[in-house]
Amino acid sequence: MTATIHIGTMATAKADAIVVFVPQEEKAFKATMKDIESSVPHVGPLVASGDFKGKKNSTVVAYGGSSMASPRLILAGLGNSAEVTVESLRRSAAAAAKRAASVEATTCAFVLPSVESLSVGDRAQAIVEAALLSQYRFDKYRTVRESLGTLVSKVILVTDKASQKDAKAALDTALAIVEGTTLARDLANAPNNEIYPESLAKRALDAGKKSGFKVTVLDKRRIEALKMGGLLGVNKGSARPPVFIEMSYMGGKKTDKPVVLVGKGVTFDTGGISIKPSAGMSDMKGDMHGAASVIGTMYTVAKLKLPINLVALVPATDNMPSGTAIVPGDILTFMNGKTAEIDNTDAEGRLILADALCYADRFKPKTVIDLATLTGAIVIALGSVTTGMMGTDNETMSKLRAASERTSEYVCELPLHEEYEEQISSDYADIKNSGGRMAGSITAGLFLKHFVTYPWVHLDIAGTALLPKPTAYHPKGGSGVGVRLLVDMLRNW
Ligand code: BES
Ligand code: MN
Ligand code: ZN
Secondary structure (H helix, E strand, O other): OEEEEEEOOOOOOOOOEEEEEEEOOHHHHHHHHHHHHHHOHHHHHHHHHOOOOOOOOOEEEEOOHHHOOOOOEEEEEEEOHHHOOHHHHHHHHHHHHHHHHHOOOOEEEEEOOOOOOOOHHHHHHHHHHHHHHOOOOOOOOOOOOHHHOOOOOEEEEEEOHHHHHHHHHHHHHHHHHHHHHHHHHHHHHOOOOOOOHHHHHHHHHHHHHHHOOEEEEEOHHHHHHOOOHHHHHHHOOOOOOOEEEEEEEEOOOOOOOOEEEEEOEEEEEOOOOOOOOOOOHHHHHHOOHHHHHHHHHHHHHHHOOOOOEEEEEEEEEEEOOOOOOOOOOOEEEOOOOOEEEOOOOOOOHHHHHHHHHHHHHHHOOOEEEEEEOOOHHHHHHHOOOEEEEEEOOHHHHHHHHHHHHHHOOEEEEOOOOHHHHHHHOOOOOOEEOOOOOOOHHHHHHHHHHOOOOOOEEEEEOHHHHEEOOOEOOEOOEEOOOOHHHHHHHHHOO
C-alpha cells in the first residue's frame, strides 16, 4: 500500500481512476458539476440525465476521454456539505475506493474536496485511511486467485500548492495508521495453526524491527520464575508453551512515566474443560485481538516517532482441554500472591491479564490500558459498534472518549460499582473467575481491578474486534479496532 500527492487537477492526475467528491445541496452540486463539465466535457450527458445527485455514498463511473490523464472519473456523493463529518467523508471515500476496485483500478486518485468544517489534514487523513482500509482482504491462503478481483493499492491525493504541506503530513500519518491496523487485522484473522504464542512473539519481533521498537520475549521458564500462575494455569492444557511479550518504545523524555498497554493474547479459546459449543468456535482464533491491537499500535507509534514513552505487554497462550488442563474448583495463585478459584475455565482471559497487570506495576506507569476480547456479555450489551470501557482513571477515560469521537471507534463506560463484587466472591480463594450471567462484563472488569495498583482503563473489545459482516471500511472478521483509537489518543496526549 502506498499513497502520494499530486499537485494539479482532476484533468492532470494520472491513475486508473480519479474520484471527485460532489456535495448534494443544489447550489454547491450545480457549481461542482459545472466545474467538472468544464474540464471534462464528456460528462455532459451524465449531468443532463440527472442520474447522479450527490447523495451520500452514491457513486457513478464516467469516462473523460482525452480531456483527462486518467481513463476513469468516479463521481462520489458527499451528501449535504453542512453535514459532512470526518466519518461521513471516510465512508464516502471507502465507497469510492470500492467502486474503483470494481472496475479493476489498482491506482486511485482523489481530488481533495473543500469542506469548510474540516481542516486539510483531517480531510486528507480521512480519505487515505478509509480508502486503503476498505481494500483489506485476508486472502493469503487462497491459491485460486483469478476470481478474487483486484484491489486499490495506491492512493494519490490531488490538491493544490497551498495545501501540499498539510496534506503530505496527514498522508504519512494515515499510512502509518493503515499499516498498524492492517497488521492487527492480519494477526487476528490468521488461524491458530499460523498464530500460536511463539509465532505471535516472532511477529511482534518482526514488527519491532520494521518500525523501531524493542521486543523482549519471556519464555515459559521466565514466566515460571515470575510466578505467573494465571498464565501458567490457562496454559496447562496446552501442547504449546506460553510466552509473555514485552514491547517498549521510548520516544519521550527519560523521566516521563510510560503509558502501558496490555493485550489479551489467547491464540485460540476452546473454553478449556468448560468447553465451548462447536458452532462458531473458529471465531476464537481471534481471541488474541487485544494483543494484535497493541502490537499494531506499537508499530504505528514507532513509525510516527511520537514523543511519548509506551510499553505494551502481551500474555499469550491458547486455552485447551486436555488431561493436564485446569478444571473448575482449581485454585491459582497469581504473580502478586492473590488467589482465584476457577469457576469456569472459559473465563480464561482475566486469568492471564491478571498476571500482566501485576507485571505492569514495575514500569511505574502513568496509566495502564488493557484491551481484551473478554466477554460475550459485552457483545450482547453493545454489539459490534461500541467497545465497553471500565476503569479507575477518569482522565484517561476522557481522553479515550475524545479519541473515540474523532475516530468513530466508539467507547461507552460501564460502572465498576462495588455492589457487583459479591458475584465474584469465593468460599475458598480471594475471588473466583466467573460472576455468572448478570453483568458479565462488569464482573470481569472487577476481577481485573484486583490486580491494579495504578490508574487503569479496561477496554472490552469482544464485540468490536471480530465483525460478523463488513462495514464501510472494515472487512468481516478482525477489525483492527484499538489501533486508530489509541494512536489518536497518544498523538493528542
Ligand atoms: N473469549 C471469550 C469472550 C468472547 C466471546 C470473545 C465472544 C469474542 C466473542 C472469553 O474468554 C469467554 O469465553 N468469556 C466467557 C466468560 C464466562 C465463562 C464468565 C463468556 O463471555 O461467556
Ligand atoms: Mn473463554
Ligand atoms: Zn477468551
